Amino acid sequence: MMEYVNTPVFGVTLTIVAFMLASWISRKLRLQVLNPLLVSMILVIGFLTLTGIDIEAYNKGGSIISFFLAPATVALAVPLFRQWELLKKNLIPIIVGISVGTIVGIASIFIMGKLFGLDSLIISSLLPKSTTTPIAMEISNMLGGNPSLTVIFVFATGIGGYIVGEKLLGIFKIKNSIAKGIAMGTASHAVGTAKAIDMGEVEGAMSSLAIGVTGVITVILVPIILLFIN
Amino acid sequence: MVTLYQFGLIMVILMISQLLQNIFNLPIPGTVLGMVILLGLMVFKVIPLKMVEKAADVLIKHLSVMFVPIGVGLMTVAYLLEGYILSLILIVGISLMVVMVTTGLTIQLLIRHMDKRREGSK
Numbered sequence: 001m002m003e004y005v006n007t008p009v010f011g012v013t014l015t016i017v018a019f020m021l022a023s024w025i026s027r028k029l030r031l032q033v034l035n036p037l038l039v040s041m042i043l044v045i046g047f048l049t050l051t052g053i054d055i056e057a058y059n060k061g062g063s064i065i066s067f068f069l070a071p072a073t074v075a076l077a078v079p080l081f082r083q084w085e086l087l088k089k090n091l092i093p094i095i096v097g098i099s100v101g102t103i104v105g106i107a108s109i110f111i112m113g114k115l116f117g118l119d120s121l122i123i124s125s126l127l128p129k130s131t132t133t134p135i136a137m138e139i140s141n142m143l144g145g146n147p148s149l150t151v152i153f154v155f156a157t158g159i160g161g162y163i164v165g166e167k168l169l170g171i172f173k174i175k176n177s178i179a180k181g182i183a184m185g186t187a188s189h190a191v192g193t194a195k196a197i198d199m200g201e202v203e204g205a206m207s208s209l210a211i212g213v214t215g216v217i218t219v220i221l222v223p224i225i226l227l228f229i230n
Numbered sequence: 231m232v233t234l235y236q237f238g239l240i241m242v243i244l245m246i247s248q249l250l251q252n253i254f255n256l257p258i259p260g261t262v263l264g265m266v267i268l269l270g271l272m273v274f275k276v277i278p279l280k281m282v283e284k285a286a287d288v289l290i291k292h293l294s295v296m297f298v299p300i301g302v303g304l305m306t307v308a309y310l311l312e313g314y315i316l317s318l319i320l321i322v323g324i325s326l327m328v329v330m331v332t333t334g335l336t337i338q339l340l341i342r343h344m345d346k347r348r349e350g351s352k
Contacts, residue, residue: 062299063299065295073265076290077266093336097337108329126318133259138257152304152310155297155300169334193293219257
């Protein structure tokens with residue numbers, strides 16, 4: 001039995017079955033917090049804990065599923081291209097919005113980090129949290145943070161945006177599809193984009209765009225951030 | 231077969247982008263570079279939308295499930311955060327909401343402003 005679990009079949013199957021179950025649960029309960037992504041993570045972790053199956057064994061299949069993230073990111077060019085005219089027409093608001101969001105994000109981490117008395121290693125690891133994982137790890141390294149911690153923060157930021165995004169945008173009466181999509185992507189990168197795609201074609205495209213632009217703007221801001229840290 | 235060929239094309243673009251990223255040590259990830267390259271190829275009409283959209287739509291539709299194994303893997307290293315967890319959840323939560331709201335509001339206001347000016351000039 002344990003030998004069988006040690007093949008890719010196990011992780012792939014568990015992930016997909018958990019996601020199916022989770023989709024069904026979240027359709028029944030209709031709670032934003034209980035979205036398929038979060039619920040299936042909990043189901044998989046619960047299953048592994050209960051059966052005592054090693055995470056390494058799960059990852060043999062799990063890594064096959066997450067492998068597709070790479071081509072899927074390239075594929076995000078398609079919704080982006082479909083909205084190309086809309087994008088060109090609103091280029092200035094989009095770039096200004098992403099820059100404002102990125103700067104506010106960095107400033108908020110600084111202020112709260114100092115307020116909560118976090119050490120500079122943790123603050124540096126937190127700063128790139130809204131960018132996509134590979135960019136975030138690189139920035140974390142440059143700032144003297146811990147890239148492994150950064151991965152956790154990046155994912156938490158993504159999941160958080162995935163969960164609260166739709167509701168939060170509603171509360172603040174952000175109804176414009178471009179604004180909604182860019183806000184999701186700027187705050188919560190690719191995970192937020194997965195949610196933005198469910199919200200609509202324009203939202204998904206704009207969120208995809210924001211992943212790249214937020215990363216580039218954050219990279220440009222790093223030397224300035226360094227001045228503040230030292 | 232069409233979807234397979236389209237998927238192949240996306241993989242070729244991904245491979246080239248990762249190679250370029252590696253050779254030139256670019257500060258953006260290969261996957262994001264691949265997105266930019268594919269977009270460029272479509273904008274300059276080198277690749278028609280029809281040549282990739284089937285596979286791309288399938289991939290994008292299943293984006294959520296691809297994050298599941300990553301999330302599962304990270305939960306096992308959550309012990310790294312011991313002692314800080316509550317303040318970190320607060321900081322990440324507040325910061326991400328502030329970013330989302332300021333970004334969204336800024337863009338919505340600017341677009342409204344531009345639309346008004348466009349109408350005014352008509």
